[in-house]
Amino acid sequence: MPAPQPSPAAVSIEPIVTLQSHILQQQAVSPEATGTLSWILSALSISTKVIAAKVRGARLQDVLGTAGTDNVQGENQQKLDVIANEVLLRVLGGRDGVAIVASEENEEPVILRDDPAAERRYCVLFDPLDGSSNLDVCGGVGTIFSILRHDRRARDAQASLLQPGARQVAAGYVLYGSSTVFVLTVGRGVDMFVLDPAAGAFMLVERGLRTPTTCRSYSVNEGNRRTFPEGYQRYLDWAQEQGYSSRYVGSMVADVHRILLKGGVFMYPPTRKAPQGKLRLMYEANPMAMLIEQAGGKAIAAPGRRILEIQPGDIHERTPVVLGSAGEVDQVAAHLG
Numbered sequence: 039m040p041a042p043q044p045s046p047a048a049v050s051i052e053p054i055v056t057l058q059s060h061i062l063q064q065q066a067v068s069p070e071a072t073g074t075l076s077w078i079l080s081a082l083s084i085s086t087k088v089i090a091a092k093v094r095g096a097r098l099q100d101v102l103g104t105a106g107t108d109n110v111q112g113e114n115q116q117k118l119d120v121i122a123n124e125v126l127l128r129v130l131g132g133r134d135g136v137a138i139v140a141s142e143e144n145e146e147p148v149i150l151r152d153d154p155a156a157e158r159r160y161c162v163l164f165d166p167l168d169g170s171s172n173l174d175v176c177g178g179v180g181t182i183f184s185i186l187r188h189d190r191r192a193r194d195a196q197a198s199l200l201q202p203g204a205r206q207v208a209a210g211y212v213l214y215g216s217s218t219v220f221v222l223t224v225g226r227g228v229d230m231f232v233l234d235p236a237a238g239a240f241m242l243v244e245r246g247l248r249t250p251t252t253c254r255s256y257s258v259n260e261g262n263r264r265t266f267p268e269g270y271q272r273y274l275d276w277a278q279e280q281g282y283s284s285r286y287v288g289s290m291v292a293d294v295h296r297i298l299l300k301g302g303v304f305m306y307p308p309t310r311k312a313p314q315g316k317l318r319l320m321y322e323a324n325p326m327a328m329l330i331e332q333a334g335g336k337a338i339a340a341p342g343r344r345i346l347e348i349q350p351g352d353i354h355e356r357t358p359v360v361l362g363s364a365g366e367v368d369q370v371a372a373h374l375g
């Protein structure tokens with residue numbers, strides 16, 4: 039009997055992980071998971087693939103420009119704002135686990151299911167096409183989403199939605215830029231996927247993203263500088279004396295994505311035109327704050343006031359935003375105090 043041969047060493051092969059398989063992996067390690075959240079994340083994946091195709095073909099299919107209507111914020115709606123909103127409403131509407139959706143484009147929340155006996159359900163809030171005014175000039179635009187557990191005990195839809203951002207179960211965005219990037223957190227770090235158009239799938243490119251703790255760069259619309267509160271002006275004077283660089287796209291998803299990957303600080307301070315800041319708490323600031331904190335950064339509305347701790351009073355309320363590298367947010371806070 040020949041001596042037994044040692045089995046060949048196992049070969050380590052770098053797996054190809056798609057967003058879909060990643061979602062199922064995350065579900066598998068969550069004992070209480072029922073698959074409902076996975077189905078919702080899958081709905082966001084297919085919705086944003088459809089939106090990406092419409093964004094990339096916009097000029098050729100003549101869907102650029104304004105729709106001739108205003109949204110609840112009194113802002114001109116771009117044709118693609120309306121199209122993207124419709125796609126998300128229709129795809130999420132087909133998911134049994136979604137009780138309520140709320141959108142920047144809809145004044146009232148849309149109640150999809152309200153039978154009290156139902157198993158766990160969720161509320162999905164989104165800005166369907168943030169930064170859409172950049173579409174005509176081929177600038178980066180994005181979809182931002184936030185997912186909360188549906189509170190069946192709440193007296194109405196608004197009450198179920200008005201939860202602090204710390205209660206989000208998932209948050210993320212899709213940036214329609216030089217590539218289509220899906221950035222997601224379910225509370226266990228931040229993972230990044232890039233759409234492979236040939237395969238029609240979002241491919242995992244980075245697990246456990248961490249934003250650098252410092253980076254000498256700030257991102258703010260300096261056109262509003264004269265109307266910023268004093269502390270912000272003191273910070274900008276300091277940063278410029280220190281030789282900080284300035285980067286600003288005017289599209290939150292594009293600006294925050296740069297901060298997430300390279301560090302720095304993004305700010306939308308109170309202005310004369312927007313005394314509470316321009317950005318909306320529920321479907322812009324909260325999801326971005328969860329992502330940045332999960333990546334090791336900070337996100338505040340004022341010194342000592344975490345965005346994720348704000349108790350909302352209205353689904354469309356606004357908040358000042360200072361978020362990014364922990365060290366850089368601390369620098370801004372030190373000048374605001």
Ligand code: P6P
Nearest residue numbers: 168169170259288289290291316
């Ligand atoms: P401003 C886009 O309209 C948006 O809501 C965010 O994406 C962006 O960060 C901000 O407004 C830009 O506002 O006043 O600098 O044009």
